Amino acid sequence: MASSASSTTACRHTSWRARSSCRPLSSRCRTTTRPGLGRPRAPKHRSPRATRGSRRTRRTRTSTSWCLVPSLGSTCTPPSHQDSVEECYTKLTELGLLVQEVLNECMDLPPGFLTDYNSDRSFDFLAALRYFPATEEEDNGISAHEDGNCITFVIQDGVGGLEVLNDDGDWVPAEPVEGSIIVNLGDVIQVLSNNKLKSATHRVVRKPVHRHSFVFFFNIHGAKWIEPLPEFTAKIGEAARYRGFVYNEYMQLRMRNKTHPPARPEDVVHITHYAI
Numbered sequence: 001m002a003s004s005a006s007s008t009t010a011c012r013h014t015s016w017r018a019r020s021s022c023r024p025l026s027s028r029c030r031t032t033t034r035p036g037l038g039r040p041r042a043p044k045h046r047s048p049r050a051t052r053g054s055r056r057t058r059r060t061r062t063s064t065s066w067c068l069v070p071s072l073g074s075t076c077t078p079p080s081h082q083d084s085v086e087e088c089y090t091k092l093t094e095l096g097l098l099v100q101e102v103l104n105e106c107m108d109l110p111p112g113f114l115t116d117y118n119s120d121r122s123f124d125f126l127a128a129l130r131y132f133p134a135t136e137e138e139d140n141g142i143s144a145h146e147d148g149n150c151i152t153f154v155i156q157d158g159v160g161g162l163e164v165l166n167d168d169g170d171w172v173p174a175e176p177v178e179g180s181i182i183v184n185l186g187d188v189i190q191v192l193s194n195n196k197l198k199s200a201t202h203r204v205v206r207k208p209v210h211r212h213s214f215v216f217f218f219n220i221h222g223a224k225w226i227e228p229l230p231e232f233t234a235k236i237g238e239a240a241r242y243r244g245f246v247y248n249e250y251m252q253l254r255m256r257n258k259t260h261p262p263a264r265p266e267d268v269v270h271i272t273h274y275a276i
C-alpha cells in the first residue's frame with residue numbers, strides 16, 4: 001500500500017451489506033484522514049497533490065458509489081437502464097466464470113475445482129463509481145488497497161487515475177484503453193494459492209475532471225472457508241502462509257476498518273491478519 005497513514009473516503013462502499021440500500025452509498029462522503037487499506041509497502045513516487053496522511057486534508061467530496069446490481073436487497077438502477085444493466089451484469093458474471101476457469105488451469109488445480117468451490121453467485125455485485133474532480137489540496141480517490149474478494153473487473157472511462165503498485169514500489173497507471181476491462185485478483189485467490197498469485201495493490205488518484213467507473217466484484221459466498229489449497233502446501237511440501245477463515249468474517253473486519261478506523265495504521269485489518 002502507499003503509506004501507513006493515508007486519507008480515504010470514509011463512506012465508500014466496502015461490502016455487499018453496505019450496498020443493499022437504494023441510494024448513493026457515499027452521497028455525503030467527506031475526505032477523512034485515516035489509515036489506508038493495503039499492505040505497508042512504501043511506493044517510490046506519489047502524485048504531487050496527494051495528501052494521504054496530511055493534516056491539511058480538507059473536507060471535500062471525493063466520490064460517490066451506487067450499487068447497480070446487488071445480490072441482496074434493492075438496486076439503484078433507474079428503470080430506464082434496468083435492462084442494459086442487467087445484461088451487463090449477466091455478461092460480467094459469465095466473464096467471471098470464464099476467468100475463474102482460466103485461473104483454475106493456471107493454478108494447475110483439478111479440472112472444475114474453482115467452479116465447484118465458488119459456485120454460489122449471490123455475493124457478487126456491480127457498483128457504479130463517480131469520482132469528483134481533484135482540488136488543489138487533495139486528489140485521493142481511493143487509497144491504496146487490495147480487493148478482499150476473488151476477482152474484480154473494472155470498466156473505466158477515459159479519464160484515468162487507477163494505478164497499480166509494482167514490485168519495485170512504483171505506481172503504474174492503468175491507462176484507459178477503450179473497450180478493455182481491467183482484471184484484478186483479490187485476497188481470496190492470494191490465500192488459496194498460498195501467495196503464488198498476488199492480489200494487486202491499487203488506488204485511484206483523482207484528476208481535475210469527474211471520473212466514472214463500473215466495478216464488478218466476483219466474490220464468493222460469505223460462509224465459505226478460505227485457506228491455502230493442498231496443491232500449494234502439503235502436496236508440494238510448503239507450509240501454509242495463512243490460517244483458514246470464513247470469508248464473511250474477513251469482510252466484516254474490513255468493514256470495521258471503515259466504520260471504526262483504528263488509530264494506529266498497524267491495526268487496520270488486511271489479509272496479513274491471517275498470515276502465519
Ligand SMILES: O=C(O)CCC(=O)C(=O)O
Binds near residue numbers: 154
Ligand atoms: O474505480 C476504480 O477504477 C477502482 C475501484 C476500486 O478499486 C474498488 O472499488 O475497489
Ligand SMILES: [Fe+2]
Binds near residue numbers: 145147152202
Ligand atoms: Fe479495488
